[in-house]
Amino acid sequence: xxxxxxxxxxxxxxxxxxxxxxxxxxxxxxxxxxxxxxxxxxxxxxxxxxxxxxxxxxxxxxxxxxxxxxxxxxxxxxxxxxxxxxxxxxxxxxxxxxxxx
DNA sequence: ACGGTGACGAGAT
DNA sequence: TATCTCGCCACCG
Numbered sequence: 001x002x003x004x005x006x007x008x009x010x011x012x013x014x015x016x017x018x019x020x021x022x023x024x025x026x027x028x029x030x031x032x033x034x035x036x037x038x039x040x041x042x043x044x045x046x047x048x049x050x051x052x053x054x055x056x057x058x059x060x061x062x063x064x065x066x067x068x069x070x071x072x073x074x075x076x077x078x079x080x081x082x083x084x085x086x087x088x089x090x091x092x093x094x095x096x097x098x099x100x101x
Numbered sequence: 102a103c104g105g106t107g108a109c110g111a112g113a114t
Numbered sequence: 115t116a117t118c119t120c121g122c123c124a125c126c127g
Contacts, residue, residue: 020108024109031109031110032109033109036108037107037109038106038108040108041107041108054108055108056110057109064108070108
């Protein structure tokens with residue numbers, strides 16, 4: 001399943017995002033969102049995936065918000081033109097990408 | 102085989 | 115809205 005997660009993540013176009021739940025559901029495991037998150041957490045750096053384009057269903061960056069990873073993720077997304085509101089949320093209606101087979 | 106471990110999610114307060 | 119709680123499940127010792 002990890003492989004499949006990486007496969008999908010690598011296809012998310014710049015300027016767009018998908019949620020952990022979306023990926024899980026697409027793979028036929030609607031309740032394995034956590035596993036998707038774990039998969040990305042342990043992504044081999046060599047893969048160079050656009051992991052930053054994967055966020056949670058609330059349109060927010062998961063994990064320790066003060067951590068360096070969260071900071072980097074937000075920076076990368078902003079560079080792609082994605083806007084964050086005052087409470088650090090992304091507008092999914094505007095930026096979410098519908099996974100295409 | 103078995104249980105701890107999360108970058109989750111939906112529902113309740 | 116912001117929090118809290120509880121259910122979930124593929125991995126890896």
